[in-house]
Amino acid sequence: MKTILKTFNLYCLSFLFLAAMNACQNDDTAFPDEEEQEQEQDSNPESITAIISDGLHGSWNEGDPIMLVHDEQTITVQAQEAGSSSILSGTIEGTFTDDNPLFGIYPADNKVSSDNESLTVTIPATQTGNESGYDEKSVVAVARSTSNSLNFQTVCGGIKLNFQMSGVTGIELESVDGYALSGTVRIKWDEHGKPIADKIENANSIITFSASDKSGFTPGKDYYISTLPCDVYGGYRLSIYKDGLVAHYFSVHQTIERTAYITPNDLLESELEFDDPDAPLVEEERPELDATTTALLRQYQQSPTEDNKQALLNQMGLRYDKVVARKKAKLRELEREAKTPDLVEEMQGIVDEMVENRDTRLEQQFLRLIDPRNDEDPNDAWMVLRGASAPNAYIGYAPVTNAEYAAFKGGFVYNAGEENYPVVNITIAEATAYCDWLTTQDNAHIYRLPTDEEWILGAGHMPKDVTMNADRVESGLTAVDAYNQTTGACGGIDFWGNCWEWTSSTDAAGSYIIKGGSWDSSRDDCRSEKSDVVRTGTQGYANVGFRVVRTDVSSAR
Structure with missing residues (x-):
């Protein structure tokens, strides 16, 4: 019996030993060593998370296309969920460092090129106001990271518009200084980790923004034109297209910064003036006081x-x-x-x-504005010289004519029929003598030539499209009232073109400044502010006349 039990125990021990050996073999198959574990982890990198931190595109939509860039690799992935943060549908292999980071671009199609320091993307010059109120392709966001988490920040700012009127089908936005609003832009990151435009190519200073519906933009809805950050302090133009016509609006003293969408300062729809789109842009010269x-x-x-x-x-x-x-x-x-x-x-x-x-x-x-004076006699030949520092200054309605000068100087001869032409070929001394003659006949006033500044005050700014005798539109001098539909700031006539006018102001060399241009001058030379044309005062010239200023004898105004 003892022999049987002993034999049975040996069999049990053998069975347990074999079972233990088999278990060890199974353990080797189920649990690889550490090296094998690391290799398996490397072949299955972690998923990448995309976070949106600013800009119009405030949250991801499922399926949003995003491009990942790293070490000359590019892959287009999609956001897998809606919200400000989303796991991406794909990943990209490699080790992300400061010298070789992971980049992200949204929308994916806006990527142009990249290197280890920057991304180059496009901001489109043609945009459409979609259901969201903006063109999704224009709202470019970028990210740079050394981890598997990408923080997307917008590249753009822009202009926000909201029209109450219906029928507006398109907008054209222009930087009047010609600064870039869109183009191919290289993006780098500043010391705060914010994207900045480093270099712009194929720059456009005009962006067109169209309604997605032929009936136009929805009244009362916000729309956004996306641009590069831009200094528009010097001005921008909005051309507003409605019912086949266009109205131009201008704004100044604003700046478009990244993430910010400015609104026009004082755009009043009731004040927009619509015209034919092919009509030339007319410059507003002397706007009335608002x-x-x-x-x-x-x-x-x-x-x-x-x-x-x-x-x-x-x-x-x-x-x-x-x-x-x-x-x-x-x-x-x-x-x-x-x-x-x-x-x-x-x-x-x-x-x-x-x-x-x-x-x-x-x-x-x-x-001029604060000068309280009214014209004492609207029917005489003198116009209030508003803004002048001289006591109660007035300026002649027109240049001195041949007939007026002949009344002063006996024997003065001029061509028949030209009594109302400006007197020319007069020296400074002769013009001054005429003024002195007027003074001797008037105990209350002093007559003299205007200074350069006084002449400008009387004339005001020359309108760009002014009608005048300049640029050889006539074959010579004309009567001073030939173009009397054109008036200066004071209400006087013939300030520009026909003949230059002497002033009492001189340049550093002692030559006298003449103003207003003549019949044979370019229109540019006729500008009121042009003060670099001079003549020798001891000579008379066939295209130089003069105008007179009248002031009170009293020093009190």
């Missing part, structure tokens, strides 16, 4: 404090800069369409002068 300026002027007149003066000047500056913006837009139009460079050069000179002399012009306009 309600805001009128109120500030009245406030200053009632209480002439420095604060009230500055408030009025600021409003005047805003309106002045809008006029300049229109001229810049005209310059850009000429650059695109003009057949001769002379037109572009002329307009560039006008814009440059207006920008350079902005403060002087504003001061002159301010002095």
